[in-house]
Amino acid sequence: MLRVALSRLGTAVPSLIGVVVVTFLLTRVLPGDTATYFAGPVASAEAIAQIRAQLGLDQTLPVQFGRYVADLARGDLGTSLGTGQPVLHEIATRLPASAELTLSGLLLAALAAVPLGILAALRQGSWVDHLCRVVTTAGVSLPVFFTGLLAVYVFYFLLGWAPSPVGRLDAFATAPPAVTNFLLIDSLLAGDTETFLAALSQIALPALTLALFALAPLARITRASMLAALDSEFIRTARASGLNRRTIVLTYAFRNAMLPVVTTLGMVFSFLLGANVLVEKVFAWPGIGSYAVEALIASDFAPVQGFVLTMAVLYIALNLAIDLLYGLIDPRAKEG
Incomplete structure (x- = not known):
């Protein structure tokens, strides 16, 4: 396990370097001028030039990139011009809110999608199978921001069942x-x-919005993996040996169908981190997604770069966890 972890971490270093370089270059070529934005619409050219010099934006790109890399080596992600706070502190403060929302949505999706996919595979052509197809089609067809706005309109505005979408806690x-x-x-x-x-x-509606988005690929891959496992030779042998249906489905079929499900679970988690940006804006959730959007609108480079770098680190850690989990599920993957 340790050798696998070190090997994966070694291959992740070039990816992180690429993320740092690409993010830095993209924030410099995007439309908008940070100095002009924070100087104000009536600022003179001299005032804008002074702010640009204070921020180091008058330097060449190689000089700016060298300073950025030197700050990263010290663990300094910069300071947000909008809030005046260190980006690392802002991300550490807001990340738990995003993580709680993402994990809640993923948990709800997994609890619904896995049993639904198993039942759909066991009862092909039944109403459960048709329900699985309808849910997966709706999940991939409806954008998360539309689903979130619709949920707010129905459950808060019309029915009054949900609290106002004002963040993690009400006033x-x-x-x-x-x-x-x-x-x-x-x-x-x-x-x-x-x-x-x-x-x-407060978390119910945004978590359900993310869960509907994540449920579709999880239910679809669970159904497909279970169908492939149930049609395999070892399942026919288990049935011929007289094993009961519960043992065949849960112990043999589902365990062999779990690897594609775990892979999809990791991919869905990374997708949810991106979908969080829209859901957080709809529900005024104080996470890093909304923080990054506000910084991008203001051409505030440091929070955007910190957000992308944080997402890259989380994605690498997630893939490492999936690789290690493979060895626990299937010893053949560990040997490979």
Whole structure:
């Protein structure tokens, strides 16, 4: 396991270097001038030039890139011009909110998609199979921002079942003591049932929006993998040996169908990190996605670069975890 982890980390270094270079260059060629934005619409050319010099934007690109890499080597992601706070502090503060939302949506999707895919494979042509097809088609067809706006309109505006989409907690709730920075977990650790229910009601709609987006590929690949496993030789041998249906489906078929499901689970998680940007804006969720969008609109380079670099690190860590999980699920993958 350690050898596999070190090997994967070694191959991830060139990817991180590429992300740093490409992100730096893209933020410099995008439309918009940071100095002009923060100087204001009535600022003189001299004032804009002074701000540009203070930010180091009057230097050549190689000089700017050298300073950026030197700051990264010290663990400094820069300072946000919009908030005046270090980018690393802002990301560390907002990342738990995005992670809690993403993991909640992924958990809901997995709990619904895996059983639905298994039942659809076991009962081809039944209403369960047709339901699986309808859900997967809707999941891949509806954009997450449309689903989120529709959910807000129906469950908050029309029915009044959901609270107003104003973030992780409403104005009348008090955040629990920070332990994990996940409000649902921290409120349970503090024994604060009222705050837990308030946080749960706030995260329900955005998590369901992400879950519908993630459910489609998970249910589809679970169904396809189970169909392939159930049609294999070892399953026919297990049936001929007189094993009961539960053992055949869960112990033999599902375990052999898990590798494609785990791979898709990792891909879906990375997709959700990107979809979070739109969902956070719809539900005013204080995560790093909305933080990056606001910084991009303001041509604030440092938060955008920090956001992309953070996403790259998370994606690499996720792929490493999937590679290690392969060895636990299938010993043949470990040997390979």
